[in-house]
Amino acid sequence: MPQHHTADTEVVVIGGGQAGLAAGYHLRRAGLDFVILDADTAPGGAWQHTWDSLHLFSPAAYSSLPGRLMPPQPGETYPDAAHVVAYLTDYEQRYDLPVHRPVRVAGVHRDGARLRVETDSGTWRARAVISATGTWSRPFIPAIPCRHGFQGTQLHTVEYERPSDFAGRQVIVVGGGNSAAQIAADLAYDSDLTWVTLREPRYLADDIDGRALFDHATARRKALDEGRTDNGGVASLGDIVAVPPVRTARDTGLLKPQPLFTRLTATGVEWPDGTTADADAIIWCTGFRPALSHLAPLGLRGPRGHIPTAGTQALADPRLHLLGYGDWTGPASATLIGVGRPARDAALAIAELLH
Ligand code: FAD
Numbered sequence: 001m002p003q004h005h006t007a008d009t010e011v012v013v014i015g016g017g018q019a020g021l022a023a024g025y026h027l028r029r030a031g032l033d034f035v036i037l038d039a040d041t042a043p044g045g046a047w048q049h050t051w052d053s054l055h056l057f058s059p060a061a062y063s064s065l066p067g068r069l070m071p072p073q074p075g076e077t078y079p080d081a082a083h084v085v086a087y088l089t090d091y092e093q094r095y096d097l098p099v100h101r102p103v104r105v106a107g108v109h110r111d112g113a114r115l116r117v118e119t120d121s122g123t124w125r126a127r128a129v130i131s132a133t134g135t136w137s138r139p140f141i142p143a144i145p146c147r148h149g150f151q152g153t154q155l156h157t158v159e160y161e162r163p164s165d166f167a168g169r170q171v172i173v174v175g176g177g178n179s180a181a182q183i184a185a186d187l188a189y190d191s192d193l194t195w196v197t198l199r200e201p202r203y204l205a206d207d208i209d210g211r212a213l214f215d216h217a218t219a220r221r222k223a224l225d226e227g228r229t230d231n232g233g234v235a236s237l238g239d240i241v242a243v244p245p246v247r248t249a250r251d252t253g254l255l256k257p258q259p260l261f262t263r264l265t266a267t268g269v270e271w272p273d274g275t276t277a278d279a280d281a282i283i284w285c286t287g288f289r290p291a292l293s294h295l296a297p298l299g300l301r302g303p304r305g306h307i308p309t310a311g312t313q314a315l316a317d318p319r320l321h322l323l324g325y326g327d328w329t330g331p332a333s334a335t336l337i338g339v340g341r342p343a344r345d346a347a348l349a350i351a352e353l354l355h
Contacts, residue, residue, distance in 0.1 A: 005122040009033050011350055012117045012126040014108075014294065016099045017045020018088060019132035019324030022065050022339045024097040026347035027130075032354070036097060037119060039104040039137075043092055044085035046136035052162045053186050054081045057178065057241040058337065062211045065091055066340035078209075078243060084336070105133075105294045108320075115319055128350040130312075131295060132323040135288035135334075142286055145263035152267070153281040157183065160283055166191045170278055172269060174260075175285030176201050181240045181255070183285055188254035194277050196269075197257045204238035206247060214338060220331045290325040312346040318353060321346040 011027055013020045016038025027034045042048060055078040056063050060070040063079065070087045073079040079087075092099055100121075108129055109116045117124040139156040141147075147154075157179045167190040173183055176197035184195040204212075240246065249255050261269035261277075268278040289305065300316050302308040307322060312329050314320040322329045323346055324339060332338025 006125065007035075007122065008114075008125045009035050010126065010354060011035075011128045011130065012037060012115070012124050013130045013132060014105045014117070015045070015132035015134060015324075016040070016043065016092070016097075016101065017047075017132065017134050017324070018065060018336055019134065019333070019339050019343065020045075020099075020130070021088060021092055021095075021097060022343035023130045023132055023323055023346060024092070024099075025066050025095055026340075026344045027350070028095065028097075030347045030351040032347065032351060034098065035124060036099040037103040037105055037117070037124070038099055038101045039133075041102045043089040043099070043101075045088065046134055047081045047084040047088065049136060049158065050081045051157075051160045051183065051186070053245070054182065055079065055243060055245075056081075056084065056336075057209050057243055058211055058214070059209075062214060063336040065336060066343065068094065070336070107297045108295055109297045110317075127354050128319045128321070130321045130323055130346055130350075131292070133291040133294070134324055135290055135326075138289040138291045139284075140287045140289050141284045144261075147264055149266055150264040150268070150279075150282065152279055155281065155283055157283070157285045160285075163187050163190055166281060168192075169280040170194075170268075172196060172277065172279045172282045173285060174282065175287070176257075177239050177285065177287065178241055180285035181246045182243065183283060184255055185246045185249035188249045188252075193254070194279070195255055195257050196260055198260050201240055201255075201257050202238040203240045203242050203250070206242045208238075209241055209243070214332060214335070218331070290322075295320070311349075312342050313349055318349075321350065 010032045011034035013023045013036040016036045020036050024036050060072045060079050064070045073083040104120045107118045114125045115129050139158045163186045170192040171187055172194045174196045187193050261271050263270050270276045300307045306328050308315045312321040324334050326334050330342035333342045
C-alpha cells in the first residue's frame, strides 16, 4: 500500500479485533464494499496482549463470532487467549476479510457526503464508518493523592504478564472486577499479595459463567426490544466470574480483600486510619475507557464521554456506527458471542442508508 494514497470505498471499519471482524462478516453478506483498518501488526485484537494465564469465562462454543463456531481447546473447558487469537486469525482468513495492518486511524472528518478517514498510511473516503477500536488502548487509572510520589513500580492490567515477574515481592492489586480477581489469584501463591477493592467483591455464583451472562444479556435485549422493564444488564448479577483459578485461591483463603487506601506514600499505601502497607509494585486493575479519540473531529461526544447512539448508530451522524466498547452500543456487544447481533444490525442499517 503506498504511503499517501487516497482510496474510495463504501465502508471503512476501524479496528480489526473481534468486533471489526464480525462487522466485516456482515458487510460482506450485505454486499457492501469495505476495508478494515487495524493498528496492530498481527491479528487477534486485544487478545494478543493479555497476560499469560488469562482464560475466557465461557466455553468455546459460547465464544463464537457469526458463521463459525470456535473449536474447543483440547484439555481446556475455558480456552486461553492464545486460542482466541488463533481463532480470530483463522476467521479473517477463512472469510478473506480485507484487513490492512498496521494502519492507525488518526481522525475521521466530514467531507461533503463522505467521511474522510485519515491514517498513518493514507486516506480513505467512505460513505459510512464502523468504529470498533475497543478499550484496551485506553487503560484507566483513578486519580489518587500522591500517585506519583510512590517510588516502586506502577502498572495497569494491560502491562501485567506473569506472576514470576513478581515472585517474592510485595504487590498491591487494586480493583474489584474480573481482571483484578484473576491477577490477584495469579499472584497469590508466590508474592506477598494485598488485594484492595473499592467495595466488598461481588462474586457471581460458582456455577455461573459466561453462558449465563450471555443468556441474561439476551433476555435484556429482548425486554428492551419489547419495551419491557430493563433487568439491569449483567452487572446486576455480580462483578466477578468465579473462574476455577479465582475460586481455588478464594477458597484457600488467599484472596482477602482490603478496603481502598486514601493515598500513596513513597514506599506503599496508607489507609484513612493511618495504617500503611509497603509495596514493591502496585497493579491498577481499574478498567478501561472506549478508544474514541480518532472520532474527535466529528464532535459527537456526549456527557459521559460516550457518543450517544441508538443501538450502534450515532444519533448525530447516521453514517457512523460504534461496535463493541460496552453495553451502550448493544447488550453484550463487547463480548465474542454478543457482538454478532449488533454487527449485523450495523451492516443492515448501512446497506439501507447507501442503497
Ligand atoms: P479489541 O480486541 O481491543 O480490538 C480493537 C482493535 O482496534 C485492535 O486490534 C486495535 O489495534 C485496533 N485499533 C484501536 N485503535 C485504532 C485506531 N485508531 N486505528 C486503527 N485501529 C485501531 N469477552 C468474552 O466474550 N469472553 C471473555 O472471557 C472475555 N474476557 C475478557 C478479559 C479481559 C481481561 C478483558 C479486558 C476483556 C474480556 N472480554 C471477554 C471482553 C471483550 O471480548 C474483549 O475486550 C475484546 O478484546 C473486545 O474486542 P473488540 O474487537 O471490541 O476490541
